[in-house]
Amino acid sequence: MPAPRRFSRRRLQESALALVDAEGLGALSMRSLAAALGTGAMTLYNYVEGREGLEELLVEAVMAEAVCEGVPSDDWRADVRALATATWRAVRAHPDVIPLILTRRTFDEATLVQGEALLDALARGGRSGAGLLVGLRVVTGYVMGFAQAELAGPLSAGRGESVSAITDRVRALPPERFPRLIDAAATAAGSDPRAEFAAGLEVVVAGLDAAPPA
Amino acid sequence: MPAPRRFSRRRLQESALALVDAEGLGALSMRSLAAALGTGAMTLYNYVEGREGLEELLVEAVMAEAVCEGVPSDDWRADVRALATATWRAVRAHPDVIPLILTRRTFDEATLVQGEALLDALARGGRSGAGLLVGLRVVTGYVMGFAQAELAGPLSAGRGESVSAITDRVRALPPERFPRLIDAAATAAGSDPRAEFAAGLEVVVAGLDAAPPA
DNA sequence: CAGCTTCACGTACACCGTACCTAAAACCTT
DNA sequence: AAGGTTTTAGGTACGGTGTACGTGAAGCTG
Structure with missing residues (x-):
């Protein structure tokens, strides 16, 4: 029924991570991330539970990179x-x-x-x-x-x-x-x-x- | 030469720590701490280097409580x-x-x-x-x-x-x-x-x- | 008694997160 | 085909934040 979502969660994570990696944590705000995505700040609230949710998104993105192969081994x-x-x-x-x-x-x-x-x-x-x-x-x-x-x-x-x-x-x-x-x-x-x-x-x-x- | 300082560093630390212990970190702001001290927000800038300095003050207050007696011993x-x-x-x-x-x-x-x-x-x-x-x-x-x-x-x-x-x-x-x-x-x-x-x-x-x- | 130095602190601004609202888009009915 | 319904997009506006700047007063020094 709804209008199709413009952004995927992955897309948000990538944008947010790129922004923070490039300009530091201080540069991250609802408005700045929204601008990077070419939209308005309030749109993000359809994807994320407020600022707290945005930060969780980032943490999740980083932790997801912690891939570990060969486990479990016999040692x-x-x-x-x-x-x-x-x-x-x-x-x-x-x-x-x-x-x-x-x-x-x-x-x-x-x-x-x-x-x-x-x-x-x-x-x-x-x-x-x-x-x-x-x-x-x-x-x-x-x-x-x-x-x-x-x-x-x-x-x-x-x-x-x-x-x-x-x-x-x-x-x-x-x-x-x-x-x-x-x-x-x-x-x-x-x-x-x-x-x-x-x-x-x-x-x-x-x-x-x-x-x-x- | 100056007007005598109204507050001591210790006094700031005590007030800030009391405020944070009682109402959480979110309740700490320049204005709220100033109010707790009965003064205006800008006065704090005479004692502390901005928000960052205020937080350092708090950390310092906590770490100062880490007293450790009997060290060094022979073990x-x-x-x-x-x-x-x-x-x-x-x-x-x-x-x-x-x-x-x-x-x-x-x-x-x-x-x-x-x-x-x-x-x-x-x-x-x-x-x-x-x-x-x-x-x-x-x-x-x-x-x-x-x-x-x-x-x-x-x-x-x-x-x-x-x-x-x-x-x-x-x-x-x-x-x-x-x-x-x-x-x-x-x-x-x-x-x-x-x-x-x-x-x-x-x-x-x-x-x-x-x-x-x- | 000037005069200088320092502190107290009000005002004002840019920026933040976000509550609330409107409009449009896509599906489900009938 | 038309209307209703539901969800998303995104603007506006508000209360709060840190702080640059300016003003005024207080105390020491000459």
């Missing part, structure tokens, strides 16, 4: 690594969306599938019940925490800021009070984020191996 | 546990500020001191260089990630939402596709967040113990 450790890394890579590809991801508890398809797969891998590692839940929390916590660290860290250049804005700021600290922080910042400035993430993940996996599942 | 593992727990408790005491904490890279005194202490503990655990940096990332990542999980999780009641809104939502999922998620949600609903955090932290510490510092 639960490899699976945990693969799942965590896939999520992290997807998030990292769209740094401007990170604030939205961090401040939301998402329930999109992709996140649920990844969560289920992660639980499955951990279960194959011998965890169950509360111990399984703890394992999930540790792994997802690590991924999210690392993403947060990358928000304005020396790893990624914030919009308009130098790559090492943070590093510079730490370097300016009183060396007698924060010697280790200054040292760590110098180390971070010259390190590869992928290697850092992988090394941290190794610590997590080692912990899962060593800690008794209660 | 680096205990120190890591104590520091992580102190930060988490402070954050958890003001859940409405969590979005601000997560979306910001903070440089207030308290955070720096905690970071330095954490690095010191990890160094006593035999880490240095890149391995030390990784240890820092893992621990702070875990704390931040856990805080994020608590945003709207079954652990804390979101403003106006039932304590188990998330749990309910997971329970409504197709059981044949997400059996483990549903199970985990049920476990989470009945678990104590403090115990969960402690157990996860134990996994992290075990990982730090087991993983070679490169």
Whole structure:
């Protein structure tokens, strides 16, 4: 009965993501996205539940890119690594969306599938019940925490800021009070984020191996 | 020479924190905080660098509550546990500020001191260089990630939402596709967040113990 | 007592999300 | 074929936001 919908959900996601990737989160508004689509702001309300729904759309788009092949395998450790890394890579590809991801508890398809797969891998590692839940929390916590660290860290250049804005700021600290922080910042400035993430993940996996599942 | 300042920084922090704790982050605006202080909105600009500065003020106030006694001790593992727990408790005491904490890279005194202490503990655990940096990332990542999980999780009641809104939502999922998620949600609903955090932290510490510092 | 410096704070503007409304488009009746 | 019905498109307008700018007063210094 209705007039045919002008836009698909995918189309909205693509436009929104392109806009945010190009001009930053601050450039996203109902009006700006509508303009990018060549329509009026109020039209978007036929596709999305207000501003909140728009942001969910974006998060969903990013998480959907976290595809992970070869899971489940016969090696639960490899699976945990693969799942965590896939999520992290997807998030990292769209740094401007990170604030939205961090401040939301998402329930999109992709996140649920990844969560289920992660639980499955951990279960194959011998965890169950509360111990399984703890394992999930540790792994997802690590991924999210690392993403947060990358928000304005020396790893990624914030919009308009130098790559090492943070590093510079730490370097300016009183060396007698924060010697280790200054040292760590110098180390971070010259390190590869992928290697850092992988090394941290190794610590997590080692912990899962060593800690008794209660 | 000047007219004496009407407000102290501490006073602003207390008012802002009280306002946010009582009415949520959405209730915080230049005007609302000014009104709570009995003044006009523009006055705040004499104390704070715009909205951004106001939010930093809040984060600083929360982080300052993360006091940690008895560190450093002669047990680096205990120190890591104590520091992580102190930060988490402070954050958890003001859940409405969590979005601000997560979306910001903070440089207030308290955070720096905690970071330095954490690095010191990890160094006593035999880490240095890149391995030390990784240890820092893992621990702070875990704390931040856990805080994020608590945003709207079954652990804390979101403003106006039932304590188990998330749990309910997971329970409504197709059981044949997400059996483990549903199970985990049920476990989470009945678990104590403090115990969960402690157990996860134990996994992290075990990982730090087991993983070679490169 | 000037005079300068600093703070207090009202006004005004651009921009935001969105409640509400109108018109047109496509299907379902009769 | 014509009318009714239902859904989408999209404009208008309102209350709220952050803040640039300007004015006025208050206190120290000469």
